Amino acid sequence: MPIDRKSLLTATAVVVALGAGFGLAKLTDRAPPAQVEAEQGEESAESAGDEVKLTPQQASAAGVAVITVSRGGGGDVRLTGRVEASPSARAAVAAPVSGAVVRLLATPGTDVGAGAGLVVIRSADGASVRAESVAAAADAEAAQAALAREERLFKAGVTARQDWEAARAATARASAQAVAARAKVAASGAPSASGETVVRSPIAGVVTTLQAAPGGFVTQGGPIAEVANTSQVEVVITAPAEVAARLRVGAPLMVIGPDGNEANAVIIGIAPLAQGATGAAIVRARPSGGRLMPGAAVSASIATDTQGYPTVPAEAVQTVGGRPMVFIADEDGFKARPVTPGRTGGGYTQIIEGLKGGERIAGRGAFVLKAELSKGEAGDED
Template sequence: MIKIDRRALLSGAAILAALAAGYGLASLRPPAAETPHEEAAAEAKTEEGRIEISTADASAAGIAVVTVGRGGGSDVRLTGRVEAAPDARAVVAAPVAGVVERVLVSPGVQVGAGGGLVLIRSADGALASAEAVAAGAEAEAAQAALARESRLLKEGVTARQDFEAARAAAARASAQAAAARARVTASGSPGVNGRATIRSPIAGLVTGVQVAPGGFVAQGAPVAEVSDPRRLEVVFNVPADAAAKLKVGAPLNLIGPDGREVAATIIGLAPLAQGATGAAVVRARPDRDGLTPGAAVSAQASADGEGLPSVPSEAVQTLEGRSVVFVAEPGGFRLRSVTVGRSGGGQTQIVTGLKGGETVAGRGAFVLKAELAKGEAEHGH
């Protein structure tokens, strides 16, 4: 059994740089046995190909764990980009033209639904507010006239047609008042002074502000952008023939730029979205957090759910002339010999040695290979 020195792992970047130059994992040395009996026991455990390392230390050494997929040659390889879900992004526009008095947020600030973004002063807003007040007053007067005509009609003092005319006038005034109030709401609910606060329709992170205090903003011009970073999707542009092998609801294994794996589910397919180019759009939703908006990711999807297991090509290492992978176990990794098949698109088929569903070291597997080879050599002396 090889035990990796945690202090050496924490040297991180220096270790990986030395490995890239071909020097091996010089600073990661298993503790020397203190007695001949302990040394013999260590040699016996070394033959098992076991390397002890905690999850935190493995991550510090640049080792990423991935799940063995199935599908072999039927797998579809995709590349795409992380985006906010369509309903998790809002471009907020000015409902009415005006002068920006204050900007209430800055990029990177979290806002709630209805939170203020920008305060503007608008002459059009002031006019709309005044018209709403006037329309409301007219509606009240019309209602009072209707009530009077109704009373006189009951007393037999007024004609029926006068009452009907008063009722029509009251209905018309009420409709005009409602329309005026709607215009005020659509204008951002400005007060009689024309000041209105432009608010975010969703909760999320402010990703952009397009106005500055003192500037003029036209009606319909964008003032800020807000998105919810917790609600993400991954969008892939793929050849139509590859998209034809996929189905909505099928699982995907997303691999981020740091080599970490995130499970996802296909939620949409648009084979003709790109028209004459023949490209299709595939949308997938991650099953958990862990992705960054704007990041480029790759993915692997099984077209038929059958076939050979496959792993990232960097997971397969050559040790003493044989192909091996490092299967993750509690507290470390264990060496396992495999027979490889075809390779392509960054993936390698595994003919024998894996069944699919296991977790193995992907990116950084060479670190384990170097440590295992050096540990066995030291025990052999």
């Protein structure tokens, strides 16, 4: 059958059109390069945002400390200090009488209540004081009986008035002596008849030092122990002149404990150093959270410029997938967030992009979260 030239040309045109349409459709379905890069970036960000699920208790046990990113930390000043018990929350306990130490009722680190016994002393002086008190009480009782008898005789007209008045004066003296004897017993630690005295803590707290041992001898007024209430502490910082000049009572600061955890604090006192005229000052601050033990060394972050970049501990920035990351704390754990670090110095790093300040992130121990995230990624590959 002869082929119609016109029909052949028509069929060829249709095939070409269909091929062009298919190619156009393929070109239309393919995203522009910029869009592909953006989508890949989003996928990378989502991958970097993988979460490490840890409860606060698990994080603490793993050595991860959560901190708050300083707002405008570019001008923060970081100083070192120490933790002390508040003046009203510590007590130096002395021996009320001289004597030998019989036994210990507490050891350093023991939690004690107000009035709890610390050591027991056996004292001859204590026994003498107790005997004097008993004798004074007996004299007062006898004088009272004598007064009652003289009063009956005086009313009956048997004795003279001056005899009754003399008995009344003797009763007053005996009562005063009995009161003084009881006060002496109390000041001596309330010794028993055998002279044993229990030395007690005047406040509730923790025994920080104990300077007595069974068999040892202590003198009246000699040191026995020190007790501090660890729930009432202060942070003491020495500030150089240029920093002290910009501080004021009531200003906030952040205290970082030896375990990496932080606590908010407020400056309650600024006193110039007595030595020289350097302008340096002792700064006392009262923390409102955290558990800081007296004697612990801490660092303090004092904001002097609120316009700088946020800063974080250098160890808070970890490299994950070739990118700098910090781990943001949330209800379920920690999520990696990309950041752009700036200058690093003094153990801290400025964050140019990625943080605004005020976020809660992993500080000390952030490398643990990086390791956990890496293990999770390795498991996904398997």
